[in-house]
Amino acid sequence: MANGGNPDPTQLAISFERLFISAVRLNPRTDISLTAVSTLRTLERDGPHRLSELAVKEGVTQPAMTQLVSRLERDGLARRCTDPTDGRVVVVRLADAGRDLLSARREARAQRLSELMGALADDDRAAILAALPALDRLADLLPP
Amino acid sequence: MANGGNPDPTQLAISFERLFISAVRLNPRTDISLTAVSTLRTLERDGPHRLSELAVKEGVTQPAMTQLVSRLERDGLARRCTDPTDGRVVVVRLADAGRDLLSARREARAQRLSELMGALADDDRAAILAALPALDRLADLLPP
DNA sequence: TAGCTTCTATAAGCGCCTGATATAAATGCC
DNA sequence: GGCATTTATATCAGGCGCTTATAGAAGCTA
DSSP states (O other): OOOOOOOOHHHHHHHHHHHHHHHHHHOOSSOOOOOHHHHHHHHHHHOEEEHHHHHHHHTTOOHHHHHHHHHHHHHHHHEEETTTTTEEEEEEEEOOHHHHHHHHHHHHHHHHHHHHHHTTTHHHHHHHHHHHHHHHHHHHHHOO | OOOOOOOOHHHHHHHHHHHHHHHHHHHHSOOHHHHHHHHHHHHHHHHOHHHHHHHHHHHHHHHHHHHHHHHHHHHHHHHHEEEEEEEEEEEEOOOOHHHHHHHHHHHHHHHHHHHHTTOOOOOHHHHHHHHHHHHHHHTTOOOO
């Protein structure tokens, strides 16, 4: 099993589908959409963005991002700022409450994951830890 | 690293969050919601259900399930049937097109995963395969 | 300055969710 | 048997989140 050959793709897909469902359930229920969280994370990681840049990075249309930013602004999670060099542009910045929300979510997720890992057998835990770098590289393969 | 001790939960959470985002992007774009797919899978796996049973299993409200079943029915993916012993009940059954959609999705997912795995280094692929049973058990820890 | 392009906002519409409420069928109690 | 209650589903009002099409303001260029 631990060879480098190609596995049964169907079995792989079933395992990953189950993991995916589990990951969805692991997601903190904070009444905020996946796109909203992802957008906040982008702002945290890469700094302020033009609204249209955000739309591209998050894979939604510009009107969708306009609406999302409006909701984020209304909820105090992000701010609309102007670009002094171009009056058309809206620069979106992460607000403090947005930063707080992200760390709260991360903490909650870490907490739940930690509990789950603690409930696993030692060798299962070791296998997952050993696979983490590989899983990171797997995730790297689809960044769009 | 490959010991059985508890890892840094934050690092774990970050890795899993990235995996989660990737898994979302791995999801075939079939213009059908996650809940819809999950509902079809439930019908496939566990057979016909009352509408209200489905709502509970999928974690949505009964009105949400009423609407979802209406859309599934309209799209030919599921059918509303009557219960001869109780005139109030709506029994939801998977239609052939629903079954077809599920297998098509599975195939597409397997295909994409297979490509991704093929792009990994041999030892990365081996590490992930070795961790699969452990990941399955991790998923088992989450309630239905 | 006139006209094109770029950036954001608005409008209309659908999917998908919620809570509150309506309706029909089954059940329980007298 | 008749009537109130419970149960199963449907409907309604409203909000989020997405789409396409379009409007409007600002910048650019000839």
